[in-house]
Amino acid sequence: MREGNLLKLFIFSLIISACNSATTPVSTGPACSLDMQAAWAEYDRLMGDDNPNNDPKEPPRECNLPTREPSSNLVVNEVLRDFGPEDEKKMKDALARLEIVINSVEFRERVLAHEFNGQLSFNDNDGMTNEEIYEKLMTGHEDLLPVNDQEIDLDMTLYYSNNSTVGYTYPDTIKIWVNDKFFSGYSLGQVAANAVHEWTHKVGFTHSFRNNANRPYSVPYTIGSIVREMVDNL
Ligand SMILES: [Ca+2]
Ligand SMILES: [Ca+2]
Numbered sequence: 001m002r003e004g005n006l007l008k009l010f011i012f013s014l015i016i017s018a019c020n021s022a023t024t025p026v027s028t029g030p031a032c033s034l035d036m037q038a039a040w041a042e043y044d045r046l047m048g049d050d051n052p053n054n055d056p057k058e059p060p061r062e063c064n065l066p067t068r069e070p071s072s073n074l075v076v077n078e079v080l081r082d083f084g085p086e087d088e089k090k091m092k093d094a095l096a097r098l099e100i101v102i103n104s105v106e107f108r109e110r111v112l113a114h115e116f117n118g119q120l121s122f123n124d125n126d127g128m129t130n131e132e133i134y135e136k137l138m139t140g141h142e143d144l145l146p147v148n149d150q151e152i153d154l155d156m157t158l159y160y161s162n163n164s165t166v167g168y169t170y171p172d173t174i175k176i177w178v179n180d181k182f183f184s185g186y187s188l189g190q191v192a193a194n195a196v197h198e199w200t201h202k203v204g205f206t207h208s209f210r211n212n213a214n215r216p217y218s219v220p221y222t223i224g225s226i227v228r229e230m231v232d233n234l
């Protein structure tokens, strides 16, 4: 690549973090239910109405919650813009699951045990150890909301664009943009992964603008992958 182009790419990458899908989409069965009482009420309603086409294929299944990490207490605090009622329900459900998995023993252990190039480390780790990265995440301290409030502060706007960008953000705003092209078909794990990926940018973690072999080992992509797997396996 010519130097001029490299420079342009570098500047562009400082301005916008456009983030593609971390992993190939997974096909999972129906999501588990966090609220069994509400899930059974909805099941009964759909089975009991006059419409045979909306009958659920399976009865509700209770989520298998991971063990809570006693030292962590992150709370998701979200503002949702331009989400329709169904979109809002889906995002809130995904964020409730994000909150459950990020406060688990398993999440902590997976971050601490993460390996890159045969070492216990992350790519683009800003000189931090795995432990320091975990602790930084657990403070809930965003660059633009610099208090250790133990809150994952999210300000998300839903938009539609027919391209390969799943979501993006800029360093000078707390806002995150979520592309409905992907959001609408995503599993709850994928939605939660996208949200936490963008949030790690707000906390200060970066990754290569270009997709290369090392990018999946960056903090945003790794945390996204862990959350996606854990949420979709609840
Ligand atoms: Ca029905
Ligand atoms: Ca915060």
Ligand SMILES: [Zn+2]
Pocket: 017, 018, 019, 020, 197, 198, 201, 207, 220
């Ligand atoms: Zn990103």
